[in-house]
Amino acid sequence: LVAAEYPLAAMGLVVAVPQGNPRGIRTWDDLLRPEVRLALGEPGATASGAVVKTSLLERGLWEPFAARVTVFKGTVNDVANDVVLGAVDAGVVYDVVLKNYPTLEGVTLPELAALESRVTLAVLTTSRDPARTRRFAEFVGDPARGLKRYQEFGFRVPTGAPSAP
Numbered sequence: 001l002v003a004a005e006y007p008l009a010a011m012g013l014v015v016a017v018p019q020g021n022p023r024g025i026r027t028w029d030d031l032l033r034p035e036v037r038l039a040l041g042e043p044g045a046t047a048s049g050a051v052v053k054t055s056l057l058e059r060g061l062w063e064p065f066a067a068r069v070t071v072f073k074g075t076v077n078d079v080a081n082d083v084v085l086g087a088v089d090a091g092v093v094y095d096v097v098l099k100n101y102p103t104l105e106g107v108t109l110p111e112l113a114a115l116e117s118r119v120t121l122a123v124l125t126t127s128r129d130p131a132r133t134r135r136f137a138e139f140v141g142d143p144a145r146g147l148k149r150y151q152e153f154g155f156r157v158p159t160g161a162p163s164a165p
Helices: 047-057 063-066 078-083 095-100 130-140 146-152
Strands: 002-018 038-040 068-073 090-094 104-107 114-125
Touching: 002 047, 002 078, 002 095, 002 130, 002 146, 038 063, 038 078, 047 063, 047 090, 047 114, 063 068, 078 095, 078 104, 078 114, 090 095, 090 104, 095 104, 104 114, 114 130, 130 146
Parallel strands: 038 068, 038 090
Antiparallel strands: 002 090, 002 104, 002 114
């Protein structure tokens, strides 16, 4: 179904906490302390939750982590909103989400540091106007145009010329 793919950006996972990190979350053990209220995107509904669950399951860390999650949310923005409102003390979010939340800061933990989600634009073989669709995809994937906007919003973007055919 996919005629061409255009890699656009990547985003990593961090622990969102209020500015100043009042609970002092600096390590994985800090995050799992009983007094820390924690939010995560629902693994069956959010990419962030699915990435975290898959990775932690592979390393035998999921069960103790999931047991400490106070609430599973429907979107990564819902996780950040809960931290802003004080409903939880910390939440796992994408690093780019923090740009929209000036009262939050991100804590990078080794257990999450290698995790990322990628943003890819696909041109489908069923497109009604393949030439126009490819031109749009090339515009979005151009470092001086679309990718520049992704970068402005904190996404990591590929370097060099677009790599799609």
